Amino acid sequence: MKQINSSSRARRAAQAVAAGAAIALAAAGCSASPGGGAAPASGGIAVVALTQEPGMLSPMFSTQSGSTLALAFVVEPLFTTLDTGERVANLAAEIPTQENGMVSEDGLTVTYTVREGITWSDGEPFTTDDLAFTIDVTKEPGTLAIPDAEYASIASYAVKDPQTIDVTFTAPQPNYLNLFTQVLPQHRFDGPSIAEDHPELREPTGTGPFKIEKWTSGDEIAFVRNDNYWRPDTQPLLDGVTVKINPDLTTAVGGFTRGEFDLVFGLTAGDLDEVAEAVESGAPIELHEKPENTGFVEWLWLNNSDSGQLGTPHPVLGDPAIREAIDRGIDREGVLNDVLGGFGTLSNSLVYSGFGGELTETVPYDPEAARKLLDEAGWTLGSDGVRTKDGVRASLKFQTISGDEVRALYQQVIQQNLKDIGIETTIENVPSNIMFGDAADGGLLATGDFDLMMSRAGKLPDPSEWMMEFRTANIPAGPDAPGYSYAWWSNPEYDALVDTVTSELDPELREEAVHAANELFAAERPAIPIYASPTAWAWSSKLQGVTDDSWNGPWDTTSSVHWSFSGTGE
Structure with missing residues (x-):
C-alpha cells in the first residue's frame, strides 16, 4: 500500500493546481466481517452524506450516480456481482449455465429462477410475473426506462410458474446475468406505460x-428498516439510514472527518489525504485500500461532432491532431504525484476492469511534441497564445460536475496544460442533472451541446454495456430520443467489435475483440483517460459489520443488512 501523503488540500492548492479525479472510494464501513469484533446489536440510525442529489432513486430510470443509493438499501438484483467480477445468486435460486441445462445449447434461451418466499417491502409476493413486467416496461414504445443493454435483445419470454421464467434472445448474450439488476413491482403500476411523475420512479x-420512509428535497432521504425483509435468518440491525444532502463534497468530507457522518457517498481521490490526516489526528475512521481492484477512470470526453450533428465534425475536436495534442499535452503523472499523493495508476484502455480489462500505457507527457503536431496540422499560434486554422480558433468550453472542489482544481491543471500548447479552454461547470439529463431537459451529453467534459465512468464486471456507450446506435437520434453520448463518435470498425463482444459466447474471441477495441479507441481518441483511481473505502469505526466484497463495495444490500453500532440496544 502506498504511503498516504498527509499534505492538506490548502497546501496542495498552493503547490499546484490540482484536479479532483474521482476515486472509487466511498466513505463506508468495510472489511469488518459481519459478527466480527464486538457483538452487533439492533438499533440506531447510520448517517450518510450525499452531495449530488438525484432526481429519482429508481436506477432503471436514472443516469445519475446518486440513484444507485437505492442498490445499497432498497433494490436487490437477481445476481450479486462480487469485487472479483464473479456473480452469485441473490434473489435468484441458482446461476443459469449450459452445464445445469438452464442455458440452451445455442445460447438463445435462458431459464431464470427466483427463490421462494421473497416479498416486496409492502408484503406482496415477489414472483417471475415481476420479471416479466420489467421486460414489458423496457419494451414499451417511448419508455422512460434506461435498461441494461441485454433487454434490447430479448425476443420473447414465457412465465412457467411463480418461480420460473424462460427468456429467449435474438442472439446469444454472454452477459445474460446482467438482466434484472432492478426488478419492478408489477402490483405498484397500472401497466408498462409509466409516466414521468409516477411515485415509484422517485421512491422505488x-x-x-430498508425502505424509503420520507424524502425531503435538498435536506435528507430517510430509509427505515423493512419489517417484511424476506431473509428470516438475516434481518437488518439498524433502525434506519438517513442520507443528508450536502451542498458540496468539501462540506461532506469535513463533516465526515469531524464525526458528523458515518459514511460519505462518492469521495474523490483528492480527499484521501484529508481523511488520512483526520485518522492520524485520532479521528475514529478507518481506511482500507484494495490495490488488486482498479477503481473508476476519470475521463476527458471530447465531442467529435458539431453541436449534436452526427457526421459533421466538431470544428476543433474533429481534427485528429487536436485530439492527439490534448492527449500528449496533459501531465497525468503530475496530477497523480503532486495532487493525489501517488494514489492511482495510469491507463490508456477503454476497458480497464472486469472481463478483458487491461491497463495499457498512456502516451508520455510531451508538450513540445504536442506543439509540433499542431504546427504540422496547420494550427497557427496567434499573438494571444491561441491557435487558429482556417479562421477557427482552438477555443473550447470545458465542463465538469459542479460542487467538487478538488475536481475543479484538477480541471484547472488541464486548462493550464492545454494553454501551454495553444488551446484555450473556458470553464463552465454544471450540476450533474444538466450534464447527464435527457435532451428534452437540456442535458448536454444528450444534445451534444458541449466541447470538453470530464467525469468518471467505465468500471463494470462485463464490458458489453460500457462498450455500447460508444456504439453509433447508442447516439441519440433526435431531441426526443432518450440517452446520451459521451463522444458523439461513429466508427463502423468499432461497432463491429462491439457486436462481437455482446454476442460471442467463446471467451477467447470476446477478449480478442475487447483488446482490439481498446487499441482502436486509443488510436482514434474519441475520449481521453486521465487516470485510474484505486479502490478504497473509508468508514466510521463506530459502524460494525460492513463488508466490501461486492462490486460496489459496501454500497450493496448484502452489506447494509449487517450494519450495526456496537453496544447499542433496542
Missing part, C-alpha cells in the same frame, strides 16, 4: 433490508 419499492 424494493425487496431490500
